[in-house]
Amino acid sequence: MAFPRNTYDGKLIVIEGIDGAGLSTQTAAVKEALEHEGYKVCKTKEPTDGPAGAVIRLALTHRISLTAHSFALLFAADRMDHLHNEVVPELEKGTTVICDRYFFSNMAYQGTELDRAWIKELNRDCLLPDATFFLDVDPFVSEDRRSVRHRTEYFEKRETLARIRKEFIDVFEEFETRHDARIRTIRGDKAIMDVTREIVNDVSQLL
């Protein structure tokens, strides 16, 4: 299976990790830092605010119940719409797109319950990112960070997150070896600024 390569003018940068790893913080900080250097950048996230994303959100907040299969299918549907409606049009304009979560999350989260090969198949027509950053944190760290919040989302149990973290490591190894993907693992327990600097230094080599 060969995931399509990005042949557009803009680069697709993905930030991944377990809940509370600092994905949203870094997506915003990296965008700001790259803009400061004069690049045209937009940030976006999955699940999106589109129709499939809205259903996913209902399930993440326990208002409806979905099976692991339905989750995987909805995430893939949401991603196809996201690429078609938002990501590709920006890449065509030459904009650098920074995406908070992508199909690696799909494979790591649903991969704890389902056959990963099937999830990969669902995502086979999705662009391979130009660079992916895995913010690796201990589930204890992410739990501490999240303890200030009130809601607990569907996947946010420490033992579950520990399994998902292992799954991420496995998925990234597979994408590096079999799909020649550019993956960088960064310790997410460092100071916010230091994490941002590491990502920006690496992305700068691509732009």
Ligand SMILES: Nc1ncnc2c1ncn2[C@@H]1O[C@H](COP(=O)(O)OP(=O)(O)OP(=O)(O)O)[C@@H](O)[C@H]1O
């Ligand atoms: N490197 C860091 N060191 C200390 N705290 C951090 C760091 N990065 C993020 N945080 C804090 O941890 C909390 C979670 O960060 P953030 O919302 O960016 O995580 P996330 O990965 O997007 O989480 P979610 O899965 O809920 O979307 C926030 O309060 C943020 O300020």
Ligand SMILES: [Mg+2]
């Ligand atoms: Mg977030």
